[in-house]
Amino acid sequence: MKPAPKPTPETQPFWDGTAAGELRIQRCRPCARHYFYPRPSCPRCGGDQVEWVRASGRATLYSYVLNHRPAPGFENEAPYPIAVVELEEGVRMMTNIVGVPATPEHLPLDMELRVVFEQRGDVSVPLFEPAGGAR
């Protein structure tokens, strides 16, 4: 079984979002900048005037590896892409790229992506697929 995250109080809104099919991230109001991972303090100004907003779900592929030694739950998928994507809002997160063959030819950096969600136990995790849909 693939690992499922366990929310904590400061990350609960993020996981509430994924459960609702939304990618929610935080934004500092004075700085007008988004940030990730969830925490109650803006990493730029140190302030707590932060709010949760819905991200567009559009992203680009920043970097990745193709893992040939699968983690528990991923045995049938190796090699699989472990990626870091950059959201349209400017923040990055780790994810998997799905809906595309796991080869370098099919995974050019900066390719356009969109968020999809996969259920893991009680929690839904954000994954990304090509912006034009699965290939």
Add this chain to the structure above:
Amino acid sequence: MTVVIAGAAETDELGRLPGHSTTQLHLEAARNALADANMTIHDIDGIATVGTPGPIQIAHALGITPAWLDGTGVGGSSFLFHVRHAAAAIRAGLCRTVLITHGESGRSRVGAGRFGMGADSLLGQFELPYGVVGPSTSFTITALRYMKETGLTHEQLAEVAVAQRRWAHLNPRAMYQDLITVEDVLASRMVAYPFHLLECCLVTDGGGALVVTSEERARRSPVYLLGSGESAESPIISQMEDFTTSKGFRLSGEAAFAEAKITHEDVDHLMVYDAFAHVPIYGLEDLGFVGRGEAGAFIADGHTSPGGRLPLNTNGGGLSYTHTGMYGMFAIQESVRQLRGEAAAQVPDVELSVVLGNGGMFASAATLVLANRLP
């Protein structure tokens, strides 16, 4: 006050040591370093080591009652931090002589701490759900971005492993000593594209220890600490600001060079923590030895190999010498050996050596400037 490394030693053996527990590795390294320093436990009033088993257990096991402890555990760079912190403590008069120990049953896992992070940790929520299996899938994830932005080729990445094996070939203590080619590296098993097995560090058992004190207390030819720096970036690699450069490498290096008042031309020998083949590339650039995007060609052209103008990772590094999990101790040990003229693959006339340590996945970093003479 001038602070020196007055004793340095590794465990008798490195590699596969199923007959040694983690604690035993600490104690063997500690005794060897004390003997090297011509000191006993009665000379030691400060102790530093990482998390498990930690400074309390190691001090107690050795029979030391410390007046100063440092348990800084920020990954493989921790021992460079310990040297820096010990120097500050000695200068401040908090203690006189510090023993820094490392022991890790990284391969055999005897008496070792457990791996693993809770599902509610930062890693458990934002990395582990994506099938990461430790450093081979997270430390490595920056490389394709670096390759795209700088033009580094797969062959040049492989050259890092080839160059370091040339040093290991001269070192009877290295775990792997046979010379290899770029073709060998690229033909080795894929671990996490773009990284092949020979571009990933070893996993071994072993240990090392250092005695740090003031120059007047040293009982053998000392290695001087001329400067040091430390910093940290992100606890999870996805939040590293720029995947083509390490902020911690840059900041710790700048601080160490500034304190030592040295320039790159003063450096005779360099150690850069090499858990994976791309890390020395970042190290060379982030410390300023070469410009951005130039390190791959610099290594491929042989400048870091035996006979080159910037000897790098002369024990063979984590890729070929040993890598217990927290390699930084071994990088310091090799610098000390080179400065004493005692290295297996001795570089002629080394007077000044720089050590860059990494912790986690570009998470923490520390740099030491060491020399066998005062400027």
